[in-house]
Amino acid sequence: MTVRVRFAPSPTGFMHLGNARTALFNWLYARHMGGQFILRIEDTDRERHTEAAVQVIYDSLKWMGLNWDGPVLRQSERLAIYHEVAQKLIDEGKAYRCNCTREELEAKKEAMKETANHACYDGTCREKNLGPDCGTHVVRFKMPKEGESTFEDMIQGTITKNYKDLDDFIMVRSDGMPTYQFAVVVDDLALQITHVIRGADHIDNTHCQIALYHALGKEPPRFAHAPRIDGLSKRKGSPSVEYYREALGLLPEGLNNYIARLGWSHGDDEIFSMQELIEKFDICDVNRANGEFDEEKLKWVNEQQLRLVPIEEIADHTLERYEKAGIKVEKGEWLYKLLEMMRKRAHSLNEIVSDSLFIWNAPQTYDEASVSKHFNADTPALLEDLANAIQNITDWSETAIEAAFNEIAANRSLKMGKVAQPARTAIVGIAQSPGIYEVVWFVGKDETVRRLHKAAEFIKNR
RNA sequence: GUCCCUGUCGUCUAGAGGCCUAGGACAUCGGCCUUUCACGCCGACGACACGAGUUCGAAUCUCGUCGGGGACGCCA
DSSP states (O other), X not given: OOOEEEEOOOOOSSOBHHHHHHHHHXXXXXXXXXXXXXXXXXXXXXXXXXXXXXXXXXHHHHHHTOOOOSOOEEGGGOHHHHHHXXXXXXXXXXXXXXXXXXXXXXXXXXXXXXXXXSOOOOXXXXXXXXXXXXXXXXXXXXXXXXXXXXXXXXXXXXXXXXXXXXXXXXXXXTXXXXXXXXXXXXXXXXXXXXXXXXXXXXHHHHHHHHHHHHHTTOOOOEEEXXXXXXXXXXXXXXXXXHHHXXXXXXXXXXXXXXXXXXXXXXXXXXOOOHHHHHHHOOGGGBOSSOEEOOHHHHHHHHHHHHHHSOHHHHHHHXXXXXXHTTOOOOSSHHHHHHHHHHHTTOSSHHXXXXXXXXXXXXXXXOOHHHHHHHOOTXXXXXXXXXXXXXXXXXXXXXXXXXXXXXHHHHHTTOOHHHHHHXXXXXXXXXXXXXXXXXXXXXXXXXXXXXHHHHHHHHHHTO
């Protein structure tokens, strides 16, 4: 039997990192097993469900590289089926209508909290056999009263619960919409889902759902409940995928790698390509305890990925960012060479772009600390000599540029730092950049010469 | 309150009774490299929650205690 898993988010308007990991685990398991990964949108009820919110899910998944198989299932389009199944269960005496009002329920629940240790529905309508004409009503599932419910979770192991602690949960609301609890089972059955991989907050629900499967005469799928990710909600903006893509400028491989390793591991391995993740991931290897989110490590993992992915991909991710910065670049050898230079030292895609803008934009001002450290009365002459040496270069290569620098340093008996740092400050605006020869090469001969003279003037006029 | 799950360095984890004086990674601290920043390299610090068992032997098995998380919606 081929593995069929699904990711079933409700469109809340942003992709929470916990959800993203659930999606990743499902996707990895499907790809690892040669199975299928289905996307389902849980949009029963809820005013907040907008198309924009649905689009966020698509965008996040696409960016992460988690492609889904087949059409997307929308719960809102399946109301007839839910009603049909509900009716069948009522006819078989496995579900019943309940016309208790919310107020009555509320009161009973309060009363029960005083006397009993749990607050289940008291079963007022359970044996009434109410017909469709009983007024405003919901449909409840008739939960077994005796014994216990047990299942083997692929991550958590054996999980047991007494039926007496389980409720006659509502399957169909009074407005006719199915509840999550009910719709999941109907849909997972329709989609022939074999493995349900989701967050651990659904563990208790699982017993209800398994009871439903049995009532429908079906075998439940296998369940795997992944632990939660802690430490996200306190940080502003950071729980969503968009934040890591935009504000932090991460590579999807970086986020995926980190998120996969949070709660899952493969020996001492830390860095995985997507392909390696698919090969090595197994849902059984996921840990049981909650994990604490650590942005520092995320950044480090991302840095490693920044050095590993194909340079063309780095280009794809930076093109738009350059455009936003007002720079027009095209994919090609020159850009790849630039990105190779930048990726070795950058921590994010954003940094690759922002730290390389000096190539197009001459410094408007000079960093104060760099100025006081590297500019002095002798500097103008030095920079002008250097400008002349560079002006005389005939073959524009890094070797030639290096030779020019060496010549200046030798003539003046200066250590290279005494030449390179003032030059760097003059050309970049700050005394921090990639190797100075590379920098000069990218800035270009004429522009370098211009900037050197300009800085010399600046120092003289101070 | 009731129920469910969970507990190895600050954090992510390796570990499936002897290989563990507990390994790796991030962070931190120190050093090296170097024309700067960063990278990289080397080193240091640092944990089996606690208490009883079982066993020749326990981080690994059992029970209890304490701690952490979750569920108790006509939300998903």
